[in-house]
Amino acid sequence: MSRALSSDLVNWNKLDHDGKASTQAKDFTTILADMLKISFASFTTQSPWLMGTTLHISLPQPDFEKLKIKIAEVADRCYSIVTFWVDENEDAVYLRMCIEVWQAARSDSKKGCRTLSMVNGLPADSPHRSQLIKVYHNSRTTDRPAYSVRGKSASYPGDQDLFHFLRMSTRLSSISLDTYKRVLSVDSEGSLDSDKIIAQAVTSEDRSMLTVACTATQDARAQGLFSRLVETMTPDGLDWLDFELKQQLSFADRSFEGQWGVVVHLPGVPAAMALEKRRPSFFVPWSGDSPFGSQVHILDVKVIEHSYCMLISSSRKPSRDECKGMAKELEEKLNVPSTGKSWVTHPFKKELAPWFRADGVLDKHFKEQVINKQAEKVTAESRVCEARPEGLLYVPTDSGSDTAPKFDPGSDPVAMIGPRGPVVLILVTRQSGDDGDKTRTTIPKQATTLLGSRLLFHRQEGDTIIWLVEMCSSNQHDFDERIMMSHIPRSGDKPIFLMSVNPDRVTRRPEEVPIILKIVQDSGGVWVTQGLPMGEGTSNETWTVVEGDAVEVLMKRLAIDRQRALEAGTPNRGDSMATRVNDAISRSTETLPQIAALHDVFDWFMACHGFTNILLVARNLPNNSNVEKISGNGSQNRQLQFLRNMLPPAWREANPDAIFEWKAFRSAYTDDFVNGLGEQLTKIGGKTLILMVRPDQVVKSMTQLSRLEGLLCEGDNGAMSFQWDYKTCLEVGEALQLDQEQSKHPSVQTWATAWKDSNRAVPGRGSWPTVQLHLWCFKGKTSETAIRHVKNADECSQAIKLSSYQGGDYVDPHFLERGKRGFNAPTQQKYQAYFEELFPSDKFNAKIIFPPKDGSYNCRYCHKTLTDEEKAKKLLKSELSKKRKREQADDAQAVPAGAP
Numbered sequence: 001m002s003r004a005l006s007s008d009l010v011n012w013n014k015l016d017h018d019g020k021a022s023t024q025a026k027d028f029t030t031i032l033a034d035m036l037k038i039s040f041a042s043f044t045t046q047s048p049w050l051m052g053t054t055l056h057i058s059l060p061q062p063d064f065e066k067l068k069i070k071i072a073e074v075a076d077r078c079y080s081i082v083t084f085w086v087d088e089n090e091d092a093v094y095l096r097m098c099i100e101v102w103q104a105a106r107s108d109s110k111k112g113c114r115t116l117s118m119v120n121g122l123p124a125d126s127p128h129r130s131q132l133i134k135v136y137h138n139s140r141t142t143d144r145p146a147y148s149v150r151g152k153s154a155s156y157p158g159d160q161d162l163f164h165f166l167r168m169s170t171r172l173s174s175i176s177l178d179t180y181k182r183v184l185s186v187d188s189e190g191s192l193d194s195d196k197i198i199a200q201a202v203t204s205e206d207r208s209m210l211t212v213a214c215t216a217t218q219d220a221r222a223q224g225l226f227s228r229l230v231e232t233m234t235p236d237g238l239d240w241l242d243f244e245l246k247q248q249l250s251f252a253d254r255s256f257e258g259q260w261g262v263v264v265h266l267p268g269v270p271a272a273m274a275l276e277k278r279r280p281s282f283f284v285p286w287s288g289d290s291p292f293g294s295q296v297h298i299l300d301v302k303v304i305e306h307s308y309c310m311l312i313s314s315s316r317k318p319s320r321d322e323c324k325g326m327a328k329e330l331e332e333k334l335n336v337p338s339t340g341k342s343w344v345t346h347p348f349k350k351e352l353a354p355w356f357r358a359d360g361v362l363d364k365h366f367k368e369q370v371i372n373k374q375a376e377k378v379t380a381e382s383r384v385c386e387a388r389p390e391g392l393l394y395v396p397t398d399s400g401s402d403t404a405p406k407f408d409p410g411s412d413p414v415a416m417i418g419p420r421g422p423v424v425l426i427l428v429t430r431q432s433g434d435d436g437d438k439t440r441t442t443i444p445k446q447a448t449t450l451l452g453s454r455l456l457f458h459r460q461e462g463d464t465i466i467w468l469v470e471m472c473s474s475n476q477h478d479f480d481e482r483i484m485m486s487h488i489p490r491s492g493d494k495p496i497f498l499m500s501v502n503p504d505r506v507t508r509r510p511e512e513v514p515i516i517l518k519i520v521q522d523s524g525g526v527w528v529t530q531g532l533p534m535g536e537g538t539s540n541e542t543w544t545v546v547e548g549d550a551v552e553v554l555m556k557r558l559a560i561d562r563q564r565a566l567e568a569g570t571p572n573r574g575d576s577m578a579t580r581v582n583d584a585i586s587r588s589t590e591t592l593p594q595i596a597a598l599h600d601v602f603d604w605f606m607a608c609h610g611f612t613n614i615l616l617v618a619r620n621l622p623n624n625s626n627v628e629k630i631s632g633n634g635s636q637n638r639q640l641q642f643l644r645n646m647l648p649p650a651w652r653e654a655n656p657d658a659i660f661e662w663k664a665f666r667s668a669y670t671d672d673f674v675n676g677l678g679e680q681l682t683k684i685g686g687k688t689l690i691l692m693v694r695p696d697q698v699v700k701s702m703t704q705l706s707r708l709e710g711l712l713c714e715g716d717n718g719a720m721s722f723q724w725d726y727k728t729c730l731e732v733g734e735a736l737q738l739d740q741e742q743s744k745h746p747s748v749q750t751w752a753t754a755w756k757d758s759n760r761a762v763p764g765r766g767s768w769p770t771v772q773l774h775l776w777c778f779k780g781k782t783s784e785t786a787i788r789h790v791k792n793a794d795e796c797s798q799a800i801k802l803s804s805y806q807g808g809d810y811v812d813p814h815f816l817e818r819g820k821r822g823f824n825a826p827t828q829q830k831y832q833a834y835f836e837e838l839f840p841s842d843k844f845n846a847k848i849i850f851p852p853k854d855g856s857y858n859c860r861y862c863h864k865t866l867t868d869e870e871k872a873k874k875l876l877k878s879e880l881s882k883k884r885k886r887e888q889a890d891d892a893q894a895v896p897a898g899a900p
Contacts, residue, residue, distance in 0.1 A: 020125050021050065021051045024051065028055065028057075029057065032057075032135075035077065035078050036063075036070060036074060038066065042059055043058075044057065044059075044138065045057050048148070048149045050163050050177075051125055051131065052131075052163045052164055053177045054133070054134050055132070056133075057134070057135045058136055059135060059136075059138065061138065064135070064137035065137075068093060071086070071093055077660065077661050077663070079637075080101065081096075081097055082096040083095070083276060083629070083632045085276065085277065092134050094133065094135075095132075096632070097130065097131060097133055098128055098129060101640075102638070102640075104130045105632075117239075119235050119236060123233055123234050123235060124167075124232060124234075124238070125233055132173075132175070150186065155189050156186060159181070159184075161229045161233065162217070164232070166213060166216060168358065168359045169252065169360070170213060171281045171297060172209065172281060175278070176281075179210070184197065185197060192217060194215075205283040208295070209295075238358055238359060250354065250357060252295075253354050255313065256313050260347040261350060262323055262345055262346075263299075263375060264312060264326070264343075265308070265342060265375075266310075266339075266342045267306070268339050268627075269626045270335075271331075272627040272631065274334040275310070280300065280360065281297045291314045291315045291318050292313065292318070292322075292326055293314065297310060297311040297356075299371075303367070303375045304376060304379065307624070307631050309371075311371075312326070314347060317349075323344040323347075324344065327342050327343075343379075345375060345378050346378070348374060353365065377816070380816050381813075381816065420460070421494075422462035422464065424463070424466065424489055424496045424497065425459070425466070425499065426468060426496060426499065427468065427499050428470070428499065428505055429446040429450070429468065429469055430446075430472065430506075444815030445810075445811050446505065447467065448811050450467075450499050450807075451812070453499065459844070461844065465844055466847060467847070468484050468849050469849065469850045469851065470851065474507045474508045478512070479512045479516070483852065484849065484851075487849050490519065492524075495524035496520045496524075496525035497520070498525070499528050500528075500530070500531075501529070502530060502532075503554050508558060509562065510556075513546075526545050526547065529543070529544055530544070532550060532553070563792065563798075564800055567793065567795075569766065570725070570769075570792075570796075573766075574693065574694055574723050574768075575635070575638065577769055581645065582638065582642055594754045594757075597747070597750045597753075599650075600750060601745075602648045603747070605775075608736075609737075609778075611687050611689040612658060613658045613659075613685075613686050613687070614647070614655075614660070614689050615660045615662060615688050615691065616640055616644065616660070616661045616662070617677070617691065618637075618640045618692075619639075619665075619666060619668060620633050620639075621665055621667050625665050628665075629665055633665070639692075639693050639697070640663070642722070646691065647691075660680070662676075662680050664677075668696075670704075671704070673698060673699065673704065677698075687717065688715070688717045690720070693722060694722075694724075695719070695721050695777075696790050701790070702787075702791060705782065705787070708777065709781075712780075713779065713780035719776055720775050722774075724772050724774060725789065726765070726769075727763075728770065728785050730785065732752045732755075735773060735774040737775050751773075758770070758771070814834040832848055
């Protein structure tokens with residue numbers, strides 16, 4: 001970590017009228033000099049510089065070569081470096097930096113965060129806004145921009161305010177603003193010659209960009225905004241001016257009026273790198289008579305877990321061929337290889353609601369209600385069932401013929417195939433949770449697999465086919481509580497054939513397996529499932545009859561499988577709590593009492609144990625880690641900010657060179673993380689305290705926990721975490737491994753009281769984690785609390801592997817029809833009509849049973865009818881929850897911990 005930013009550096013050119021740009025440039029240079037161990041005097045910084053444009057910094061050739069070699073390592077250890085890339089063509093290194101990454105990161109899609117509105121956003125000239133920096137060697141003097149900065153006048157707002165406004169209103173990139181600044185010419189009255197400016201464009205891309213910039217500038221002047229641009233520098237002023245103009249302050253948003261929009265995604269690292277260089281927008285001169293607008297907006301948030309999606313306007317509704325051609329042209333423009341996995345949404349018309357806010361941020365409602373829906377639709381369409389053109393169901397023929405589908409060994413239910421009477425076929429599909437979004441993607445996938453199964457090849461006239469559509473947690477509710485299970489016949493007059501794509505769709509509880517088997521076997525039927533491979537040559541797609549050895553295997557597997565449900569919300573609850581703590585501290589002008597108590601006891605702890613260094617560790621390894629590393633990983637930013645907030649200011653100021661950071665893109669299951677940690681400790685040296693948010697965030701297997709314990713023991717190092725589950729309730733002295741005398745210190749008692757006061761909610765499995773300081777690995781010993789957390793994470797990872805299969809890769813196109821929220825009445829009617837088409841009523845007794853929506857069921861999870869006593873308990877619990885939330889809202893000094 002960089003030492004405290006210097007304030008006494010001399011011979012620094014003042015770069016702007018109020019010193020904010022010079023201060024930020026000085027801070028960036030100080031950080032780079034500190035991290036690279038290069039003399040500050042070696043850096044030559046562009047003067048003057050406008051915030052929002054590219055900051056040019058040059059170095060002597062040897063120092064520049066050192067930068068190129070060490071930048072990757074430095075970026076992993078520097079919180080202020082969001083991302084970087086080396087441009088071999090320009091022989092330069094580009095960096096995106098900001099002083100406080102958490103302040104600049106958009107996190108309003110996470111539970112627990114503040115709503116990111118313009119009012120609580122960053123000021124236009126905030127040092128926490130990210131800036132683009134270009135570093136090259138001194139011989140490249142031609143790269144250094146040479147232009148003067150115009151100050152404010154009666155008719156002109158000044159270059160800095162104008163460029164802040166253009167960055168927000170037009171969403172032009174730093175590189176585009178550089179080009180505009182070089183050719184901008186304004187007379188004494190604040191007017192500009194657009195034709196003269198545009199004529200200086202070297203490329204067609206520049207021409208399109210300069211046209212947008214000139215149009216926006218002239219438009220602002222015509223509206224009389226030049227004299228009011230200073231108002232847009234503050235969040236309140238920007239919001240009020242936008243309100244006055246009826247949400248017409250954003251030029252980017254107005255450019256979509258009367259237009260259509262499409263969202264494009266090009267996957268892969270090359271595309272991500274190309275787009276990172278151009279964010280937040282770039283320009284493309286489309287070929288021919290293309291309807292698409294030249295400005296391509298790179299979205300600042302993920303779309304259904306896809307980074308670097310682009311929003312493009314169209315003057316008319318483009319055809320699918322035009323959209324595909326446009327995506328291909330984008331690949332050529334960005335010079336990235338075609339992966340065959342790019343996608344373009346269907347066109348959608350611009351309505352009255354805004355797409356971009358006045359501060360340049362993508363509107364959250366538009367993203368969630370329009371873009372996400374369109375992206376989901378494209379994803380679903382790509383999974384449409386095309387395996388059998390003749391239809392979803394196998395067509396019945398003579399069962400004994402060679403064309404009859406064959407079952408895998410041990411999965412051929414004899415009672416279904418031979419001469420028989422009518423049977424009951426029950427297709428069980430389940431997704432837990434009340435939100436309909438996940439259900440609409442998972443349940444149709446399960447149903448497609450079940451209906452397309454070979455078992456239904458043997459259907460006969462007179463059979464009853466029941467499709468259960470269940471939205472209930474089998475982890476929270478037992479078999480008898482789940483109203484859907486009451487639809488399984490118990491009379492025994494017809495054999496029951498229960499079908500599922502994974503045993504956990506029927507139940508996650510091993511003790512319920514005998515109950516379910518008794519019901520089906522007593523009727524003369526069987527339970528047939530996928531997702532239960534029983535040996536060599538089988539897979540998740542193998543159909544297995546649950547009987548004999550399969551029963552014992554299933555019950556053992558469910559014992560592990562249930563851990564997925566038990567631990568499913570733990571990471572999200574931890575992230576939400578960390579987000580809320582970060583936001584609470586960032587908004588507070590004074591240190592919160594609970595945080596102050598934590599800092600005091602932390603300071604005392606450091607004095608007692610004699611740690612000389614602190615290493616903050618943020619670990620994350622998403623599936624697309626290479627892309628995440630390019631954009632700057634939000635999880636790591638959140639972790640580092642949380643850990644920074646836990647550090648005592650007094651210790652931080654007294655030991656600025658003893659605090660280190662590590663952003664680890666490494667696996668918590670393999671040797672990779674522990675090996676990397678060993679390398680970091682070797683570089684640091686000395687007795688080091690390693691801080692991480694949770695122990696299971698860095699190691700998720702008992703093997704790796706044992707290796708970590710051995711590593712820390714070698715150098716007398718220790719590991720401390722702050723987030724612990726509701727079962728963790730340690731005495732402060734025990735948690736910090738203090739002796740009896742050390743535990744009598746006033747800070748220990750103060751923290752114990754503050755922690756107890758913060759835990760006002762009734763603890764339970766759904767509770768948020770609590771903030772506790774716990775030295776969980778020290779002197780070769782690991783606490784039982786940490787072992788429990790890691791063991792739970794280990795079993796959860798095993799369970800995820802076991803239950804990840806939820807059906808085949810395709811979805812029947814009929815199941816793409818759905819309502820905005822869950823299975824509403826029109827959706828149910830469409831599903832039922834298709835089901836009757838598959839199973840005609842004159843031949844089969846077929847029906848779909850959807851989750852009940854009428855008022856007779858009062859439990860939104862299991863839909864059971866509540867007794868008066870249960871209703872009273874439910875009402876009391878609701879009132880207590882509301883009371884607690886009111887208390888937390890009123891108590892601005894409390895940091896939430898342990899809240900459900």
